[in-house]
Amino acid sequence: MGEVEVCNKQVILKNYVSGFPKESDMEVKTTSLKLKLSEGDSSVAILVKNLYLSCDPYMRSRMSKLEGQYVDSFTPGSVSHVLYIRMYPIVGYGVAEVLDSSHPNFKKGDLVWGITTWEDYSIITATEVLFKIQHTDVPLSYYTGILGMPGMTAYVGFFEVCSPKKGERVFVSAASGAVGQLVGQFAKLFGCYVVGSAGSKEKVDLLKNKFGFDEAFNYKEEADLNVALKRYFPDGIDIYFENVGGKMLDAVLLNMSLNGRIAACGMISQYNLEQQEGVQNLFCIVRKGIRMEGFLVFHHYHLYPKFLEMIIPQIKEGKITYVEDIAEGLENAPSSLIGLFSGLNIGKQVVSVTRG
């Protein structure tokens, strides 16, 4: 390829978002790029062609101007500095092929997953979260989901944070999502009773018929979430895998068992609210001795090899299944990301960068 200059489509956040994000908060721009790293540049870098990009709910917080987050905000639009103007594409997880590398651990032809940018080609200098893909006899898109960050999130959240015991009663919200569908399956394989909630009949069917949840319900059809939970957990919830927050968390707290555990993975119902819903039943944490714990998956990536050793055979033997919702083309990336927040996706939302 050498010094060839190619078109490079990029997805840019135009401005910081407050409230519900819109497609028009992002734009797709076309720039150009040489398909080779500059030889004079002494910094260690990797030039990749992006294959799949991952749409994850946590990205919403990077679309706002926030401080003290575990991730920084995205840099919106074109930012004028004294000497130059640069475009900042959205940053996120993806699967890519290495085209050129000055990094000793990566070479041309390697497949990688980890933090990249939303464009056709990325120059990655921050390689802390970049893993070489060893197993290629599974769909490569899985490295944005079951074999990537969401898979590790489900694994760490369930096995490390929830301290499950066989026979315990587990509730998973947003249960058909990238993480939820795995938590449910892990819990079933482990010998737990598992109930999931989701936002449509189609998703509820998926939970019961494809992922093997014991029970599932459509939270939008329940007038009283407390009543719904009592129906499925007359003896209380031992473990709650929290993906949604707000009213659901309030109802769950009322139904938790003594010494219950809550893995606080996400609170997607709250991400687009200007004012967060108040949770009123926190005293349940005191009187029932509940442990509620957030966790940062990137502090647990040292467990990734152990995780792969468990999950690869389970995928190959059909013991674990994974549902993806793949949009084609960078042009569709903004709508795919935004669709997460109204639950348009069925399963893990992925963007395939190269069409077809």
Added chain:
Amino acid sequence: MGEVEVCNKQVILKNYVSGFPKESDMEVKTTSLKLKLSEGDSSVAILVKNLYLSCDPYMRSRMSKLEGQYVDSFTPGSVSHVLYIRMYPIVGYGVAEVLDSSHPNFKKGDLVWGITTWEDYSIITATEVLFKIQHTDVPLSYYTGILGMPGMTAYVGFFEVCSPKKGERVFVSAASGAVGQLVGQFAKLFGCYVVGSAGSKEKVDLLKNKFGFDEAFNYKEEADLNVALKRYFPDGIDIYFENVGGKMLDAVLLNMSLNGRIAACGMISQYNLEQQEGVQNLFCIVRKGIRMEGFLVFHHYHLYPKFLEMIIPQIKEGKITYVEDIAEGLENAPSSLIGLFSGLNIGKQVVSVTRG
């Protein structure tokens, strides 16, 4: 004493309480009692003379009709059963002297602390939470506080739940209370930076000058708790010992550090509200990887001997100090209990049953 019949004053909850409890929700009645266990009775029981009774915030929840609590509600007033009418005095922690016993582990003359009833004399049949007092060269009232349930609560909550590390930054709310004053002193002895909040100048002075907190503030004088916390914790709070809930918890969540820990011991600001305040900043638990954990002290009483071994020398050497607020006489028990909820007590609230 033999078959002598004596007067027995009792404190009775007249009706279940909603909202802020009043003195008139309780009444002091005088009945009579034989100072000997019935010989024909085959149940194992202990007859005690109560010396000190403990006023604890958790008792508020037993004054309401609630289900699924870790403690049952009190039984209010005189309850008609088919065959008899019986009065139910309030149940709580206390220090007592054994007058008669059919229990193999207790004999006349023993001093005990644990669960008793609010009256001059109690017949205790539920002896699961009853400890024989071995060390009598300390004030006996301490067994309602530093050497009793609040002491164990501070010990378990700080050392077992908070997983402290030397040099960490600790915040304690309701810091001059029965538990808070100990948490602060434990944390200082352990090598932490400690700040406490309380509700009066007198209490703030106590925190700084008597208990050795690094800093303390009067939450009633702060227009914005978030600003107050930033002043004392510019680099974040590593450990929060939660005694109050509501607005304070919301402000603390904003100021917690990555991987911070919250021991959820109590939420006294919420106990008398018909509608709990909503806590809005729970997403901080997700994004900062915070662990918030409730704990039931009676699940940890096996650690009591270990705790005593640590604390008795510290008391004798003056390394730990303890402030009590002792009301005299059962007649003053209702107002003492209620005073907790407006913070009238300075230090641990105790009722001395025998005047003088």
